[in-house]
Amino acid sequence: MDQKIDLFIAQAVKRFPNAHDAVSYLQRLGAPGLQTSLDALACIASIASCLGKARKLTTGDRLAILIRSNWGPCLAPWADFFLQTVPHIGKETEASVEQDIVDKALRVIPVFLSECRESGSTELVHELKSGFPELPTRISQVWLKLLDDSHAAVELWTCLLDAFFDYSEDAAKEICECVGRVICSANDPEGRDDFAMSCDQMTWFILCIHDQNPLFPSLLHRGGTHAFTKLLSVIIIVPKALHQSITIQKLEQLAFFMSQLIVTSLHRMMPGPTWITEAFDAGLFKVIFQGLKAHRRHRILSTFPRLFRPVFDALATLVDHVNMFLAYPSVLRRVLGSFEHLHIGERDEKLLRKMGTTFLRSWERIEYRVVAIGEIYRNFKESEGGYLCGYDECPKKLEPSQKVKPKYVRCSGCSSIVYCSRECAKRCWRTSHRENCARLERDLKNARPVQTNVDIRFFRAIIRAYLVKHRSDIETQFSAHGQERFPHTRQMAVIDWRQMDMTSSSSPLSWKDVEEDMECNNEENIRMLNGEHVATLSEMFNVVDEDQIILAFIFPVSTMEGGIDRVLADSLDAFEQPL
Incomplete structure (x- = not known):
């Protein structure tokens, strides 16, 4: 086996003295047939198996040396070919060919990609990035395909995707669609067998998303917060249609684990008022009360109500987070609207106290503050008139007697300044706002909270x-x-x-x-x-x-x-x- 690999590497080095030549050769193949694809996969699987064996039998240094000496002329072009080919191999095709070749490659490719990145060689990493610029995009495509198939190698690719950190922005759209597929499968009585698999898919996805990831702002701007809130509403109530196909115990454990994971992620996906309002528009507080109702229903059917405690502890943290942003009118209005229809009843309160969760205290804190700040907000609205215009020299601001509520317009760039008319917007742009607009727009794009002039004025009203x-x-x-x-x-x-x-x-x-x-x-x-x-x-x-x-x-x-x-x-x- 080792001799065959050595011979293959020697031939590859001779034929492709550098990565550019190898990639060019593969590109000249055009759209290769199935057999060519399988041959390439077989080569990659064989090489990676050898490297993996070296990792097990000897030290990691030998693996790093093998990768470092053969990456450019041999491994990189075949890896690129593999990553382009696998996402487009259909299920019907896979069933009729040697699927074990594909599976083998799916398990070993992440090994030498990760080792290449972690080998400590800056030259190798530079070569990896310069000669393989589409690597993050390719990885995300394979990863999403594995999610759809619930493949055994999805964990390896999740770690690889997280390690490279440079996700494609297009992946954000696909990920939000992935959330949608989970929601659909959970609500579809015919798709009850897909529920557990969908939860597994989302587990890997959620573990891969964090606020330090370059994909994170793109995910937020593409509706990730709304999608996660909807996903929580599906998971936490545990669809009735699933009761016939999954045991209650297994269903509860799965749903409660996923609920806690999603709530924790939702906390990260609400970094400012813009995304908190998205969560409320998707029914955030309604979801919480659906969870209480589900708890009452399931505690009669099983012995797992204790699993709800970590969920509601996580929800308590989420409520405290919303409490911090009540000074923003956009958030306060939605919380006030939710409080008109939601109330913790006596039975719910008993259950929460019995669980020993911190949720009840968090809910009481936000209730007290909403009442007090809501009164300030009502007084604030009565006195607004033309005062909310962001242009300091606004005529309506200088003539307070003219309290005719205007139709406000926002800055089309940063959305942080509200004006009573387009004329005031143009004047403010020329005199002052031009200097700050780009910075505020950049903050919003990077998922940082941006305070509008209306927000700041209401802050002062509260103080x-x-x-x-x-x-x-x-x-x-x-x-x-x-x-x-x-x-x-x-x-x-x-x-x-x-x-x-x-x-x-x-x-x-x-x-x-x-x-x-x-x-x-x-x-x-x-x-x-x-x-x-x-x-x-x-x-x-x-x-x-x-x-x-x-x-x-x-x-x-x-x-x-x-x-x-x-x-x-x-x-x-x-x-x-x-x-």
Whole structure:
């Protein structure tokens, strides 16, 4: 066997002195027939089997040497040929030929591709990327084919796909379609045998998707969040049609495991308000209550209700995540709409307490905050008029008596600025927005939260209401803190959005040093930022704290004329002025 492989490699090196010549030769073959394809697969399988044997019998160094010395002239062109051919071999054809050749190649190709990448040779990796630019696309095509067939080698290819990290953007569309196939198979009574297989497919897919993956933003923009929410709604209720074909115990274990996996992934797939609203449009909270109903139904039929606890613990984390984004009007409106129709009943509450899950506490927290912020939002809407226009010199903003609600338009580039008319949009573009639009559009494309001018104005309305409510407590804390600090210490009082309790009578403040290395973007106007003393951390400093969505910077404590108490009072007085 080894002699045959050595002979084959020697002939390949002689015939193809470099990868370019080998690829050119394969391209000249045009559309090869089935036998040519199988011959190529057999060669690859034989070579890779030899390499795999070397890996088992000797050290990994020998395998790396074999790959490094033979990749360019021999292995690369055959691997390219294989990756182009396999996705297009039909099931009917496969059944009539030597399927074991294809299967063998499917198992061993990832071995030497991975070893090539991990061999430590920068020259080899460079040759791999430059001579094989379509490799990520080819891998994703084979991977998706294996998902459809539920092939035994899908795990190897999942690891390989994850290792290369450079997914094709076209794969995002195909992956969302893959989610759709799972949903259809679960809802189709005739496809009940496909349910378990579909869950296996999605397991590999979900494990492969994470927010550090270049595919991730593309997946979001192609509807991945919506697709995942729909998938959760199918999995968590466990379709009745499946009860006749799968035992309840197996069905529950499969569905609960998948539910937890999908919920965890949904958390990652809602990095900002845009995608949270997509999840709500797909019925996110309705899905949660469907899960409660399914739990009540299945706890009577089996002994596996404990499997629901990790699902609802994951859902609790998801609800807490939504809670963080309630200050965005687009999210708040959808949560308010959901709360009009959904309520945890007495039976549901008993089940949740019996499970010991943290979900009930998370749900109560969001309920309290929704009530308080919902009232602020109603007041905010009544006073909006033309004030929401993002153009500072808007005539309606300068003449508040003309409170005729306009038909707002968004910036067509970044979608982060709302204008009362196209005229204001054009003027703002010429005077200021042109400089920031490209950056904001890039942030949105990279799945980063982008705050609109309406969002920021509502942030300030929330902070205004909060500070007016807690003014006495805040003044007391300021006075006590000012006496404890050195007079020239520069600090800021910070109200953390995560700790803002709109129903409590107290307001805990934290103190942040204004360090020299935290260069302030507009130090002279910190306490009068836009006249209302509120900013996100990224607006105030050249740093970003992703865990803190909103921060209210009341005042930098220092020795200013009039004293701390006087300046603080002036700052708080500003919040009592009408919007």
